[in-house]
Amino acid sequence: MYYTILHLKFANESPESLCAIELIEMHNKHILEQKSWLISPDTLSISPICQSRYGIQLSDFIDAPSLTEVWDDILPYLQNKVLFSHKSIWIISMLLKVLNYYQLDYPKCQIGCTLIMSKRIYPLCTGHSLDKLKEYLGYSPSSKQSASDAMFIVALIRALMQSQNVFTMYDLLESLQLQLGEIPTNGSLPIIWPTFNGSLKSHSKATTESPSDSDLIASSNGLIPTTLHYDFTDKVICLTGALESMVRVDAVKRLHALGATYTSSVNCKTNAILTNVKNPELLPLDTLSSKLRRALLLKAQGQAIDIIDEETLLNAWSHFNHK
Helix, strand or coil: CEEEEEEEEECCCCHHHEEEEEEEEEECCEEEEEEEEECCCCCCCCCHHHHHHHCCCHHHHCCCCCHHHHHHHHHHHHCCCEEEECCHHHHHHHHHHHHHHHCCCCCCEEEEEHHHHHHHHCCCCCCCCHHHHHHHHCCCCCCCHHHCHHHHHHHHHHHHHHHCCCCCHHHHHHHHCEECEEECCCCCCCCECCEECCCCCCCCCCCCCCCCHHHHHHHHCCECCCCCCCCCCCCEEEECCCCCCCCHHHHHHHHHHCCCEEECCCCCCCCEEECCCCCHHHCCHHHCCHHHHHHHHHHHCCCCCEEECHHHHHHHHHHHHCC
16 A cells, blocks of 8 residues: 655644654555655744754744645645645644635545554554653664654554554454544545544454553543544533644534533533543643532532543544434
8 A cells, every 4th residue: 555654843832843854665564765854934933842852943934934835746646646634633623724824725635544543453552642752662763864853653553453453454444443634636525534433343353342552551541432433422521632633623522413411510410522632531630620629529429420632522523423
């Protein structure tokens, strides 16, 4: 199976601060071609976090072209391809926002996500950011080039294949029963995000309908596994914190369309709280929002409150739109 790894770099938190695009064309485990572009953002302001993570300087962009100038060169590498990113919901959302900003064409392509694959295969890893996975897998790059995040995603995919005893990306997707998402052309249906289509299937064990170990671990932490289709019907849902792929008002509209009722506070009638905080029950209470603290307190007192994340909402929305 042919696919392309996509990684983006931003100078700060805004989509229009996109400053680099990395692409690695793959055939299963093998690298076919590597391409990268430095891009001069519309307004260049480098945040300390981005500067530290990517090692970028203002001087790097003196002669860099704008995205508008190079998009016609980049688009063929994305058009009608299968794109894999880590945290693809965030990466693709940011890409489309910056394309909207410059009024550039979307690529029509399929989307895969190494983040949700890693969560399924490495449930005991404490966090699934690229840095956490590097530490968990003992990744030691052999050169400055192989130390890039895009090259680590290559190493991660190879490790995921090895863990499932498969040799192709197609077999890896099949072993996880992972459905690819899709970016339609401009003006078409909403984005379809990658999602699981059943329980984890192993080549070495018979497939069963019982939850996988990762599902059980997630449930024990009070999280609803995003691999399951959560039923929002008649649920009273509270939101806390920022979402990555949509603003709050859009999330509320989707909750209502799915049959849920939105509430701005956590109380005895609340059925679930939507948050992107990972494993909140394992974090110090003083680091959590007041809504999360209240939800955990009520949960400890015996109230049934589900803790769900953005992927759960996106999965439910995708299935809702394709009934």
